[in-house]
Amino acid sequence: MSAGPAPSRVGSDLLSWLGRECAALASVPDLRTEADLFADLQAHAVEPLRVAVTGDVSTGKSTLVNALLGRSIALVQREETTSEVTWYRSPSWPAPPTLNPRHRCQPIDFPLADSLVLADTPGVNTVSGNQAASEQLFEASGGIEASAGAVSVLLYLIGGDVSGAALRRIRRFAALTRGPLGEAGNIVLVGAKADETVGLEAGAWEALEKELAVKAGHAGGRSVAVAQLLAATARTGGVDAWMLDHLATVRRWPELRSAADSGWGVLISTARDLADTAPAGGGPALTALAEAVPALGARVGTAAALSCAANALDRSPGDPSAAVRAELERRSGLTALEATLSALAADADLLTAQAVASRLRRLRSSLGSSRGKPVAAILDGLHRHPAAVEHEWRSAALILEGEALRFVPRELRLVGARRLRGDAPPLDPASLRHWERYASSTSRSTLSRRVAELVVEADRDNVDIQPDPLGGGS
Ligand SMILES: Nc1nc2c(ncn2[C@@H]2O[C@H](COP(=O)(O)OP(=O)(O)OP(=O)(O)O)[C@@H](O)[C@H]2O)c(=O)[nH]1
């Protein structure tokens, strides 16, 4: 075990150092029994950002994972389905040791594979009790298990209202992985199946995102609405000749498009009525459409989405499949979620370091003062690492970019965040005065005062932090 980190380039250097230190713990004679745990801590430190997808049963977690993977790999069904935790990770990352027999690794290349590893998990409220397979990722009973908090970011899918149980679970995870300021900034509330919960109108999505942002503010996170089924269908080959044939039928009969707005039942009865009266050649296609409704529903969720997909054929006569895929993907909102994930992945070094440090802190308490000494030495080294100040500033930036300090005007928050990240010129006098006032206002929370202090400090020190050229996380 080395005495402390060698001072060098900040950022991913810290993680390499942390990974080596965790690996070295395995050779401490007194700690040999924990070898698997140390190997997992090492893997956690050096691999891309660990992201887990969780939420109630059937909120569409596996569908979202398939959309992000661009392939239908995770099993999707109406009823309770996922029973184990599957880690999807680039084949270039060796599998970490299995700390839980109900976790497995699936090597796969996917668009974000260089910047994150993705876990699909059972619902948190299963009848079968399958959530036991993933609980350890999010919570620590007794507050000491170092295998808890083994993910750095949580995507928490919300199917309707944000329940008290969900908020408690989210806050427990935030506490497990908290950063230097007490807030982790590593939680995304996902308004899932938005097509079903609020419909496809842009205004309804804005309202949903605003509502979630308030809750995400309480949870120290950020929020985004998605209709993941539309993205999964667009990206995993769901827009095939069979579907295009049915869309062509919907396109041909304006009555069907308006019927679709009233739901599948009305669409079926309208198609059947039309089939009886349709001129020669139209009947079979209409009857086939009525019969195909359950299978179409499994691809687009709502009849309104089917009608939107048919409208896309009108607008782009060139390549009908590409037009429909583009429309479904646009409606799904998935690119906004991917942008959020990419932004978090750009802070992978920070988020991973804080998650691993939290695990080490719990490990030190569980080992006691004598056996826990080598772990305490690592924590001490982390504290003294040259990256520590930069981490505190970037933590503050993450908080400003999320929803936790929503009462601060958005423009001011974003300028403050950019200043903390060193990629904006000095604050103008009016903004600086705002931040100084926040920093000294006793009516504000400790968190907001500390964040304001750091903005002022970063601005005064005028140090421009350059982004990590390796992208962090590895
Ligand atoms: N309307 C609509 N339905 C969806 C969406 N995403 C998933 N579904 C449907 O919801 C059901 C459950 O989807 P899954 O992806 O299996 O949900 P899950 O959260 O992984 O379920 P468990 O693993 O059992 O907890 C399936 O019938 C999906 O087709 C969506 O964006 N919109």
Ligand SMILES: [Mg+2]
């Ligand atoms: Mg599932």
